[in-house]
Amino acid sequence: MTVDAYALAGRIRRRLLRPARPAPAGPLVRLAAAVTVAAMLVYAVSKVYMALRGEVGMPGSPAPTSVQARFAHPAAAQAANALLGAAAGAAAWATVSRRGARLPRWTVLCAAVPACAMAALGAAVTLVGPQSGLGRSGWGVVIDAVWGGVQVAAWLVLVVSYAVRTGRRPAGGSARPTGWAAAAAWGAFACALAYGAMKFAWALGSSFLMRQTPLPRAALDELLEGSSGAVTGHWVSVAPAVVGMAAALHLSDRFGPHGRFRRGLLLVGSWTVCVFMLARAVGVLGYGFAGDLRVLYDPAGVPAEFADLASYQARWDLALWAPYWMLSGVCWGVAAFCYRRRAPGAPARDRSAPLIRSRSVISESSQDAAA
Known part of the structure; x- marks a missing residue:
């Protein structure tokens, strides 16, 4: 009974720590990764700048006074947001990098999926929340909309592509x-x-x-x-x-x-x-x-x-x-x-299955000819 428990624990540990080893990413996915990493770096630097100023919001559009009053330690809050932005950028980079391929699949997805959701939520709040004082008009709202949409699209491409490229295809073809x-x-x-x-x-x-x-x-x-x-x-x-x-x-x-x-x-x-x-x-x-x-x-x-x-x-x-x-x-x-x-x-069905069968037939025929 003890041996079975140890064997089960070892099997779970190997499955949890197994590297993802995704298929190589295409040019579109790499472009999405570059856009996402750049956006997260800009976000992190902006939050560090606001933390040094002790304000809540983004450079050029700080939160109104009523919102600022809700934060007893705005510098700490902005520093935490900067760390979250850096972590999200690292998750995006891990979906296409060689070192990221060594990480287990579930760890990258558990970081990338919430980051994608937060990017979509942030873009939505920026657009539908003019009452918060962060909404703008004219070219400002156009830039916010385009940049938010680009970020969300890039995150979606990364998450879906990584899930597809790390998926395990059943042996013998899939129905x-x-x-x-x-x-x-x-x-x-x-x-x-x-x-x-x-x-x-x-x-x-x-x-x-x-x-x-x-x-x-x-x-x-x-x-x-x-x-x-x-x-x-x-x-x-x-x-x-x-x-x-x-x-x-x-x-x-x-x-x-x-x-x-x-x-x-x-x-x-x-x-x-x-x-x-x-x-x-x-x-x-x-x-x-x-x-x-x-x-x-x-x-x-x-x-x-x-x-x-x-x-x-x-x-x-x-x-x-x-x-x-x-x-x-x-x-x-x-x-x-x-x-x-x-x-x-x-x-x-998996196209590799007929190829494998044809090679086996060729090897069998060559062995018969040699005999």
């Missing part, structure tokens, strides 16, 4: 897609699930994120009042979300293989959803990145009676809704692209 195909399919599933859950909650009477929805004043008032037409629309919107979840599972070959008709229908639907969501995210339909930046950069172009509402909705759309549509559209597009590249009607 389901792996790597970017699996990540995109499950990302599309998660986006559809989040949308359907929100609409379902609204249909039951919840108002979560309802005030932040970018709609005209009349439509927003009808939504907040819970009119019968709005509630009916919520229930109707749940159905496409359920269909989207099922389609995402089919893209992951969870219910494959598919016939030619189902395969064509799945691809047409996926590409349609991809184009629609990307158009919404860019600004061709609704607010989008272009419309949000236009409203925030030039508020004078909005009627005075709707200026406050338009600015409020633009900040929330830029921080939440437009990135959601962009992420969902990219996931659907990548999942459809990878699904199309696979053989029609056949699940994705």
Whole structure:
């Protein structure tokens, strides 16, 4: 019994300390790592500068006096933020470096995933929190939005790429897609699930994120009042979300293989959803990145009676809704692209398996000839 316990402990220790040894990173991933490390270094240096000044905030935009009064030791708080920024930069560097490949996979992910979440939260707070005194207008908000979006995108590329490059492919081939195909399919599933859950909650009477929805004043008032037409629309919107979840599972070959008709229908639907969501995210339909930046950069172009509402909705759309549509559209597009590249009607399998079998056949034939 004691020997079994020691053997189990040794097995757990080896599994926990096993190096990740990820596959080599591509140019895009290395560029994302460079952007992330540079951003974290700038953040850490900025926090050190503010710690020396004994103030809370960032250089050029310190927090208001009411916020400063909440911190008894602002220098210590800023120094801690600087250490967190340096640690996040080290985690980003570890995803692409040779020395980082010696670290266990779970340690790097446990550092990189929270750093990605904090970067997204920081970008959202900067955009939707003008009441904190840190919000700016004109070119300032445009720079904040672009730089925050670049950082979040770089973190997402790093985290997803590292998870894909360190994933273990089952021996003998996999019956389901792996790597970017699996990540995109499950990302599309998660986006559809989040949308359907929100609409379902609204249909039951919840108002979560309802005030932040970018709609005209009349439509927003009808939504907040819970009119019968709005509630009916919520229930109707749940159905496409359920269909989207099922389609995402089919893209992951969870219910494959598919016939030619189902395969064509799945691809047409996926590409349609991809184009629609990307158009919404860019600004061709609704607010989008272009419309949000236009409203925030030039508020004078909005009627005075709707200026406050338009600015409020633009900040929330830029921080939440437009990135959601962009992420969902990219996931659907990548999942459809990878699904199309696979053989029609056949699940994705490891291409190295036939090569191994062919080499074994050649070796057996050479041995027979020698005999």
